[in-house]
Amino acid sequence: MNVNVLKTNEKLQKDDNLREIIEALGFNHVRDRGDYYQFPNLDGDNRSAISVYKQSLHYVNYTRNDSGSIYNLIMFVKKCSFPTALEFVAKVLHLNMTELNKEPHYPFGGFYRKLVVDHQEPEVNMKTYGEDILDEYKGAFSEMFFNDHISFCTQAKYGVGYDIWSNRITIPEYTFDGKLCGIMGRLNDRDCAHEERWLPIVPCSRNLTLFGYHRNYEHISKKNLAVIFESEKSTMQLNSFGSKIGLSSCGCHLSSTQVRYLKGLMVDRLVLAYDEGLDEEYIREEAKKLQMNNQIINNRVGYIYDRQNDILKAGSKSSPSDLGRDAFCELMKKKVIWL
Numbered sequence: 001m002n003v004n005v006l007k008t009n010e011k012l013q014k015d016d017n018l019r020e021i022i023e024a025l026g027f028n029h030v031r032d033r034g035d036y037y038q039f040p041n042l043d044g045d046n047r048s049a050i051s052v053y054k055q056s057l058h059y060v061n062y063t064r065n066d067s068g069s070i071y072n073l074i075m076f077v078k079k080c081s082f083p084t085a086l087e088f089v090a091k092v093l094h095l096n097m098t099e100l101n102k103e104p105h106y107p108f109g110g111f112y113r114k115l116v117v118d119h120q121e122p123e124v125n126m127k128t129y130g131e132d133i134l135d136e137y138k139g140a141f142s143e144m145f146f147n148d149h150i151s152f153c154t155q156a157k158y159g160v161g162y163d164i165w166s167n168r169i170t171i172p173e174y175t176f177d178g179k180l181c182g183i184m185g186r187l188n189d190r191d192c193a194h195e196e197r198w199l200p201i202v203p204c205s206r207n208l209t210l211f212g213y214h215r216n217y218e219h220i221s222k223k224n225l226a227v228i229f230e231s232e233k234s235t236m237q238l239n240s241f242g243s244k245i246g247l248s249s250c251g252c253h254l255s256s257t258q259v260r261y262l263k264g265l266m267v268d269r270l271v272l273a274y275d276e277g278l279d280e281e282y283i284r285e286e287a288k289k290l291q292m293n294n295q296i297i298n299n300r301v302g303y304i305y306d307r308q309n310d311i312l313k314a315g316s317k318s319s320p321s322d323l324g325r326d327a328f329c330e331l332m333k334k335k336v337i338w339l
Helices: 005-012 017-024 070-078 082-092 108-114 131-137 143-147 152-157 213-223 232-240 256-264 280-288 325-334
Strands: 036-039 050-053 058-061 066-069 161-163 168-174 180-187 198-202 225-229 246-248 269-273 300-304 336-338
Touching: 005 017, 005 082, 005 256, 017 036, 017 070, 017 082, 050 070, 058 070, 066 070, 066 213, 070 082, 070 213, 082 213, 131 161, 131 168, 131 180, 143 152, 152 232, 168 198, 168 213, 213 225, 213 246, 225 232, 232 246, 269 280, 280 300, 325 336
Parallel strands: 225 246, 225 269, 269 300
Antiparallel strands: 036 050, 050 058, 058 066, 161 168, 168 180, 180 198, 300 336
């Protein structure tokens, strides 16, 4: 089942659908407080313990100092992944692709209209594949990636492999709801020409996805922060540093689909971390696409830019994560420019 995240959010905001999900998780004594629902923990009797907000779809557990999106709550209770949490919502609400592709009713003055694509979401129609096609690339991690601050553990998590026929390191690409949609290949040669580095082994429209989205959604929602890089390698580097809040746009231009899904994360802070060498005004304009100034959420958007090249060497074209954990932390601390 392919589940459209943004349109699923639309359904959760309608009628009593959010309450139905809460009760399907096993929570009792759910009280409607107007803007939010309130109920006790599964193993507690404090009826004010948890609040789930109808507009933002975020919850706060006041007794356990915990918060996140409704999907985080589902993942916690069901002990499942983000894609499985999406499927749980779709099954409970009896949603199907026909239903999800209908033009929705837009509450709250049409706020979500700006986040939801019209009629046919491109990634719904993307060709997807079974995970078994990755079998021929498994069993070989990349020493070159390891030397570029991507641990073997991270390589395993993201399914990095090797194609002996093209001498390329393979990186699987996924839709927003976690379906395999392509495989990119990075030539296993550090000194190769720039234009030869990346070629698709199984092509896909990478501007209709965000690398790391389905894997890192839980942590991004918990931290209320996402860092958006250009390449897949950077998101994997950040994971190796111990932080699972990275996403990759697979280029230096945010498509309209990527913008909608980044806004749809509904997090407080979004930071662009593009490669050194781009014009600052260009990066600033890209960052402006992510601003949300409305009654529901007023997020902060920033971008990393080392104006004096104190950390990122001029002309290096380095990603902010290329120089290691300490350098990246310093860039985040000192070189983020907020809009």
